[in-house]
Amino acid sequence: MIQYEYPLSERIRTLLRLEDLFDRALHFSARHDSHDHHAALVTLFEILDVTSRQDLKSDLYQELERQRATLEALRGNPNVAADKLDEVLAMLEAASQGLRRMVGKTGQHLRDNEWLMSIKQRTSIPGGVCEFDLPSYHYWLHLETDVRRRHLTEWLGPLLPIRDALAVVLRLLRESGKTSRQVAQQGVFQQMLAGRMAQMLSLKLNGGVPCIPEISANKYALNIRFITPTVEQRPKTFEGDVEFDLTFYNL
Structure with missing residues (x-):
């Protein structure tokens, strides 16, 4: 069986796109080859573009709190399994805490990195990141795999609360x-x-x-x-x- 999901609102469309981008970035960053790490970095730039279009963090936080309030009202309902309810509420609280710990504008740590922004600017040009265009990036791609992976983790890590929050929202949506x-x-x-x-x-x-x-x-x-x-x-x-x-x- 093949499943096709189709969003019917702009908000859900954005969440589905980000879900796909985060999955792709984490997949490629976990691999070893420099071409995979280039793909991870390009995907990270796409995540930055999508998250900067609106106040996504605030929107996700409000949705998590709305769901939490709705579910809290079900406490004591004999038709609701208490352990399952507690599990979902804990998941919502963990995702909300992650968003609350995010400081400043989403992705600002990437925008403040001039080296990354120079690469991002060149990726919009076909073949724009060749070694003669960006020798420093060519050098980075030849660093040890563990070094590149550590850098990717540092750049992607501050954005993961967004990924965790949207995963919770989409899970609840899919279960409905x-x-x-x-x-x-x-x-x-x-x-x-x-x-x-x-x-x-x-x-x-x-x-x-x-x-x-x-x-x-x-x-x-x-x-x-x-x-x-x-x-x-x-x-x-x-x-x-x-x-x-x-x-x-x-x-």
């Missing part, structure tokens, strides 16, 4: 899902939403079916068109019926 089995007749599916707008939806379908979903949605209707993936010609609508699981998520 309500799933139904649907069929797209001749590759096309439409559902009226009657003004009920979710924050995210996901589609899960058999990976053996050669099609991918194109999704558009607003508060009135959801439209899904399954298309045949191709790298050689313009994609076209899949001609068969497609069974899939449709899940709506809301915090």
